[in-house]
Amino acid sequence: MDQYIIKGGNPLVGEVEIGGAKNAALAILAAAIMTDDTVRLENLPDVNDINVLLEAIGGIGAKVERVDRHTAVINGSTIGDISVDYEYIKKIRASYYLLGALLGKYKKAEVPLPGGCNIGSRPIDLHLKGFRALGATVDIKYGAIVASAPNGLHGTHIFMDTVSVGATINIMMAASMAKGNTIIENAAKEPHVVDTANFLNSMGANIKGAGTDVIRIRGVETLHSTTYSIVPDMIEAGTYMFAAAATRGDILIKNVIPKHLEAITAKLEEIGCEVEEFDDAVRVISAKKLRRTHVKTLPYPGYPTDMQPQIAVTLALATGTSIVTESIFENRFKYADELTRMGASVKVEGNTAIIDGVEKLTGARVSAPDLRAGAALVIAGLAAEGITIVDDIVYIQRGYEDFEGKLRSLGAEIERVTSEKEIQKFKLRIG
Numbered sequence: 001m002d003q004y005i006i007k008g009g010n011p012l013v014g015e016v017e018i019g020g021a022k023n024a025a026l027a028i029l030a031a032a033i034m035t036d037d038t039v040r041l042e043n044l045p046d047v048n049d050i051n052v053l054l055e056a057i058g059g060i061g062a063k064v065e066r067v068d069r070h071t072a073v074i075n076g077s078t079i080g081d082i083s084v085d086y087e088y089i090k091k092i093r094a095s096y097y098l099l100g101a102l103l104g105k106y107k108k109a110e111v112p113l114p115g116g117c118n119i120g121s122r123p124i125d126l127h128l129k130g131f132r133a134l135g136a137t138v139d140i141k142y143g144a145i146v147a148s149a150p151n152g153l154h155g156t157h158i159f160m161d162t163v164s165v166g167a168t169i170n171i172m173m174a175a176s177m178a179k180g181n182t183i184i185e186n187a188a189k190e191p192h193v194v195d196t197a198n199f200l201n202s203m204g205a206n207i208k209g210a211g212t213d214v215i216r217i218r219g220v221e222t223l224h225s226t227t228y229s230i231v232p233d234m235i236e237a238g239t240y241m242f243a244a245a246a247t248r249g250d251i252l253i254k255n256v257i258p259k260h261l262e263a264i265t266a267k268l269e270e271i272g273c274e275v276e277e278f279d280d281a282v283r284v285i286s287a288k289k290l291r292r293t294h295v296k297t298l299p300y301p302g303y304p305t306d307m308q309p310q311i312a313v314t315l316a317l318a319t320g321t322s323i324v325t326e327s328i329f330e331n332r333f334k335y336a337d338e339l340t341r342m343g344a345s346v347k348v349e350g351n352t353a354i355i356d357g358v359e360k361l362t363g364a365r366v367s368a369p370d371l372r373a374g375a376a377l378v379i380a381g382l383a384a385e386g387i388t389i390v391d392d393i394v395y396i397q398r399g400y401e402d403f404e405g406k407l408r409s410l411g412a413e414i415e416r417v418t419s420e421k422e423i424q425k426f427k428l429r430i431g
């Protein structure tokens, strides 16, 4: 099992290039099979979740060619099977997007119930309610969702009880190929919702209002070929922004859309960092002393839940008491005990973490409980005095391309290791 070993204490300084957004790319990859024409996708991140979904798409018969690390060409005309049965696909959250894509195109789909990070109970009732409202019958059989609409899908008016990224995108995909008009109210407004709508429109769909809370979709019969480049990953960018803050560094984060980072930028400025915005880059210059703040996760444009552990780790090193409230997922503080082992003072009560800032963290052996918490523990290790070992980095590999390589280019002392021998070698090397 891969681990990271980190010698902390170096301020991260330099430039880093951000890749395509994992959570946009996953939806767009699924949507790419909705046409029988060839689709070329650029700026795909080379991360495990993407590679699993590409294999699953190939597994149902689509032609998938990985032109280079960040480009794939997909042709869905050869799909022979609407039943996705791939042992890894159930482990990723975004497997549910194949449901909307296959149901929209073929009016039937069979997809295993999704997995993803264990950050809460993560129901998919809103997705299924949406498909049913479009005229599909949906059952759960033997661990899979089985959906079919023998008489076709029909446009309708859907009000989302809860703002859900996945359900908004899934319903939008299916409704793109329904008969008539669909209105989704209380829709999610995340950049990946907009990116998926833009992608579908580039294939001939008729979607208006993505990025607002009312999305209007006029169904079309067929979709056509396109070439599309995935939007930059705001969560990868935000992670490096907090890595700069926590290590008292200075990082220029390139290939980003600064507008998408506003909630993150606002918090960094509140705690005393300087954030310079450029057309497609942001520079974060940390402060000698970081200040406390309060933060509550909210749907976009609020502060993202996927950035909650990263800010918490940084606040663990700020002066004073901070309160972090998680309002999206009920189980997203599993890193708190690990952080405490590094000397942080974090008390979790329900959906709130109360963090009393400490002068310094000290290295320890910790385990990544999920993707973003794993990345946050790496940031903690980089800021801490001494050696930190992060176990279970398979979670981090789900969503960060070449995390250790990018961090090393910023001056971090971090290695990916697989054995005790390699750990000893690292320790000897760094003295």
Ligand SMILES: CC(=O)N[C@H]1[C@@H](OP(=O)(O)OP(=O)(O)OC[C@H]2O[C@@H](n3ccc(=O)[nH]c3=O)[C@H](O)[C@@H]2O)O[C@H](CO)[C@@H](O)[C@@H]1O
Binding pocket: 023, 024, 026, 093, 094, 120, 121, 122, 123, 124, 125, 126, 127, 128, 162, 163, 164, 165, 166, 167, 188, 305, 306, 328, 329
């Ligand atoms: C692959 C992907 O893009 N994952 C992202 C997606 O997850 P995901 O699509 O799973 O998250 P949602 O936006 O759907 O979840 C938001 C809230 O709605 C609830 N809910 C959701 C669906 C449903 O049918 N019923 C229901 O009650 C969830 O429990 C949660 O409390 O958005 C989350 C919120 O920004 C991010 O943390 C995840 O990184």
Ligand SMILES: C=C(OP(=O)(O)O)C(=O)O
Binding pocket: 023, 092, 093, 094, 115, 116, 117, 118, 119, 306, 371, 372, 399
């Ligand atoms: C929680 C995340 O991913 P998933 O929804 O795929 O588990 C994430 O990207 O932070």
